[in-house]
Amino acid sequence: MQTNSLLLPLLPVLPLLGSVLLPLIGRGRTIFWRGWALIAPIGQLLLVGVMIGQPEPKLNLRWLPDLGLALDLGLDGLSLAMVGLTALLTATAILATREEQPRPGLFFPLLLAVNLGLVGAFLARNALLFVLCFELILIPTTLLVAIWGGERRAGGAIRYLIYSAVSGITLLAAVLAFGLLNANGNSFSYADLAAADLSTTHQRLILALLLVAFGLKLPVVPLHGWQPFTYSEASTPVVVLLGGVVSKLGAYGLLRFAVGFLPEAWVAWSPWLAGAGAVTAFYGALNAIAQKDMRRLVAYSSLGHMGLLLLALAAATPLSLQGAVALILAHGTILALLFVLVDLIDRKTGTTQIAELSGLMNPYRGLPFTLGLLLLALMASAGIPG
């Protein structure tokens, strides 16, 4: 077995150990909790660094063969990029916690549980395992929004829960249909799904289910009802993960399952999908202009960028798909930066209402350093230089 394949299981094991052991070993001030929690994402970043440019590591262990579920993991370039982004933004989320983080013994393990679900989904080479990891993300993220969010956090959490539950059920239906209808017989491994010989009707049925499942997660108009509200109510570390990586799981799912396994149906529907992408991009940008709160502005800005992602996936040319992955990485990083900076402004001024803030570039009594970075992040969001 290659060294890489021996290192591969460490990527999910690190956050798993972290989320289980942290409540047992963590004590004292937030800074100590933060230090322990950082071990997992920093370890993942080191592992990703070691695996860059190496042959694709694989691991396949039997789990529940009667169900078609296997611990089938792999790490191609696409997964490597997504795992790297997940590790980076988990570390950012941990560093972005406030000095006195309430209930750290629950908060940090839940963050690491979200990381575990994400890394598992990106490494999965079995569709049922992907669904399992996709669902694993739901509970910790809902709790993180519900317990540590803003004043209207309960509403944000419930919206997120309902939309995500529908997304999860639809994905499960799509994957079950995919596995049961494919000619290789009750197999959910990616290799078998890619080689499945499905009729046009079956392909379109499964694609419709996948579009609902991943469209809710991304999200795209008109499936975006949860996003602006939940983003504005979640605490900054949580929204860094939600907007930076969890939503990108929708784009990854569309790329891996819809473009990868249902190419004929995808090409047939791609003009409509490109149209939906354009509508989402325009709707997000226009709404961002109209916002009076910085968090909601960033949330709608993010929605607009998801429209660009859908356009790139619909076009499915080599360049557009490369652009889609670049956009996932760049947007995840820029969105996290914007939310971190808005949080810094909120900590110092006590508000994120645009009308209540002015003169923050004042070099003596303003926040010039933070505003300088905000200018950089806004320029990057507009495409210069990120």
Added chain:
Amino acid sequence: MGELLVFEGSWSAFPWATLTCLAASGLTAVYAVRLFNRVGFGRLDNARADWQSTGWRERLPALLLSGLVVTAGLWPPLLLGWSEDSTAQLALRAPSFEPLIAMASPTHPQELPS
């Protein structure tokens, strides 16, 4: 960089949708400038402007991410080098107009002609 690749890659397949997205991307500059102008400039409210500057520990995550954003902007392989082979295998259309899928019968995209 991501936007540029998306626009260039999507133009041949869906020019109108790409143009609409391009216009939407232009609106990004509108709300970015509007936000920065409102928040950054103008008079400070004397009654409220008594906040402390941010500390280095608070700045650390923003500094790390800013460094990455600038580095990726100036050195695009940081964004592009990871997944070039994987995405090339998933492509369904050639850079020109003709969908690759229409030229071949296999359902597995990896078996399509490059």
